[in-house]
Amino acid sequence: MVRTTEPYDIEAVRREWIGRQTDVVPGRYPVEYDSIRRHCHMVEDTNPLFLDPEYGRSSEHGAVIAPPVMTRYFAGAGVWPPSSDNQVSLLLSVPTRGERNINLNTEWEYLLPAKVGDHLASQTEVTDIYEKSIKLDPRSVWIVTETRITNQDGELVAVGTNTLCTHRTPEQVEAEEGERPL
Amino acid sequence: MTTRTSPNSIATDQTFWDDVREGDLIEGYDLTLDWTKMVEQVSGSQDFYPVHHDPDFAAEAGHPAIFYNTGWTQAALCRVVTDWAGPAGWMSRFRFEMRRMNIPDDEVHARGKVLGKSDLDDAHGLVELEVWLENDRLGVTTPGWATVRLPRRT
Numbered sequence: 048m049v050r051t052t053e054p055y056d057i058e059a060v061r062r063e064w065i066g067r068q069t070d071v072v073p074g075r076y077p078v079e080y081d082s083i084r085r086h087c088h089m090v091e092d093t094n095p096l097f098l099d100p101e102y103g104r105s106s107e108h109g110a111v112i113a114p115p116v117m118t119r120y121f122a123g124a125g126v127w128p129p130s131s132d133n134q135v136s137l138l139l140s141v142p143t144r145g146e147r148n149i150n151l152n153t154e155w156e157y158l159l160p161a162k163v164g165d166h167l168a169s170q171t172e173v174t175d176i177y178e179k180s181i182k183l184d185p186r187s188v189w190i191v192t193e194t195r196i197t198n199q200d201g202e203l204v205a206v207g208t209n210t211l212c213t214h215r216t217p218e219q220v221e222a223e224e225g226e227r228p229l
Numbered sequence: 230m231t232t233r234t235s236p237n238s239i240a241t242d243q244t245f246w247d248d249v250r251e252g253d254l255i256e257g258y259d260l261t262l263d264w265t266k267m268v269e270q271v272s273g274s275q276d277f278y279p280v281h282h283d284p285d286f287a288a289e290a291g292h293p294a295i296f297y298n299t300g301w302t303q304a305a306l307c308r309v310v311t312d313w314a315g316p317a318g319w320m321s322r323f324r325f326e327m328r329r330m331n332i333p334d335d336e337v338h339a340r341g342k343v344l345g346k347s348d349l350d351d352a353h354g355l356v357e358l359e360v361w362l363e364n365d366r367l368g369v370t371t372p373g374w375a376t377v378r379l380p381r382r383t
Contacts, residue, residue, distance in 0.1 A: 082275075089273030090260065090304045090339075094240040096316055106316055114311060115320050116303040126275055147280070147290045150299040154324035183291045217291045228291070 048143040048190075048213045055144050057188070061176050064141050068172035071197070075124040078165045082120065083113050103163070112160040118205045121161055122169035122196045137171055138211065143188040144223075145215030151189075152210040159204045166199040174208070183228055184214035243315035246346065246354030246379040255341030255358070257309045262297065262335045274300025296330035302362065306373045309341045309360045317380045321355075325373030335364040344374075353378050 083097050095102035096112055103111035113121060124130040161167060175191035189212050196205045221227040260266065271282050279286035281298040303325060310320045331337050341360040349355050356379055362371040 085269075085273045086300075086304055087273075089266070089269040089301055090308050091258070092304070092308045092312075094308075094311055096240070096311070114304065114307050115323065116300075116307040120275070120300070126277055148278075149280075149327070151327050152324070153299065153303065153327075154322075156322050157320060160319075214290075216289060 048139060048141055048146050048148065048188075050144065050146040050215075051142045055142070055186075055188075057176070057178050060142050060188075064173050064176055066173065067137065069137050069170055071168050071170045072122075072124075073166060073168040074122045075130070076121070078113050078121045078161045078163050078167065080111065080163055083111070083117065083163075086114060086117055086120075100163075108160050108162060110162040110164065112162050115155070115157040115160075115205070118155070118157065118161050118167065118196055119169070119194065119207060121165075122167040122194075137173065138190060138192065141173065141176065141190055143190075143213040144186060145184060145188070145213050145219060147216060148211055148213045150209065151212050153207065154209075155205055155207040157205050159198065159202055161198070161204060167196055167204060168198075169194050169196045171195075179212070181212065181214065183217070184220050185224060185228065187212050187214040189213070240312040240314075241316060243317055244313060244379055245382045246356065247382045249343055249346055249356050249379065251343055251345050253343040255309060255313045255343075255360070257339040257341055257360075258312075260305065260337045260339070262331060262333055262337060264333065267295070267297075267333060270297055270301035273304065274298055276300050292330075294330075294332040296332050299327065302327060302331070302371050305337070305339050305362055306360050306371065306375075309339045310358060310375045310377060313341065313358075314377050314379060319378045320375050321378050322376035323373065325360075325371055327371055329367045329370035331362060331364055331370050335366060337370075338363050349378060351381070353380055355379075 171194045174193050181187050191210050194207045198204050276298045287295045344357040346356045356377045358375045360373045361369050363369045
């Protein structure tokens with residue numbers, strides 16, 4: 048998001064940004080064991096479908112698969128080394144009132160499993176931008192995006208919709224609205 | 230029928246569509262959000278936005294504490310589904326809402342419930358689940374919903 052201190056015109060932002068989409072961007076690395084292991088570790092998941100190569104080979108998938116919610120992760124570039132992951136770049140470019148953000152609603156349709164060794168790619172489109180009053184900011188800006196993820200064979204693996212709330216700090220709200228939130 | 234899943238389930242028991250009943254509860258599992266778990270959420274999600282690990286940054290943004298991120302939250306909810314569904318189950322749809330926050334020292338309970346079921350084909354059926362995270366301070370923080378494809382017994 049790009050915080051603008053000039054008068055904010057939500058209708059102009061909507062006209063300019065809704066419908067913009069990234070190129071189809073390949074993930075930096077293929078689906079891999081160790082990232083899945085770290086993901087499972089954070090919620091103490093011991094599911095052998097995600098962790099045990101031998102079990103995975105004998106399963107209907109024929110390989111270890113990623114938990115479905117990791118699909119987006121493997122279609123991205125990750126945070127290091129720095130790169131121009133186009134989904135992040137697209138979101139970072141939408142003008143907003145504040146530069147703080149909270150991820151809110153997420154919805155996915157999972158069509159195919161992502162197996163270790165698959166190479167995923169993503170394409171993201173801004174589908175909606177609107178204002179909404181929240182406790183932290185009476186004029187927060189919400190950004191909705193749709194992401195389509197494909198594999199190395201061009202098959203559609205997943206489609207997701209995400210809603211991101213961007214807001215100002217209490218100090219910024221007080222300076223710009225004349226009243227401190229909360 | 231009530232389906233129970235122990236905290237360390239290896240999720241190898243298969244749930245069959247025929248055996249599922251509307252109203253079945255999924256006991257799920259519990260997590261204690263100590264500081265080690267906070268580090269694990271950053272490691273596992275690779276989400277380094279400071280509001281999820283830096284108390285001063287979170288306070289400056291107006292939050293009472295750091296709060297657990299989207300990657301951790303969806304992983305916790307997904308595990309409820311995949312533990313329960315078993316190796317031949319497939320979560321085909323999933324959505325959730327980050328309504329309230331899970332913060333350090335919370336005891337989080339991951340749970341689920343069967344909302345309904347429907348036919349798909351000769352070999353599979355669909356089950357609609359409600360899943361959620363709740364903590365002892367706020368109750369339900371993160372409701373979610375999933376559609377799961379399960380094998381039939383016959």
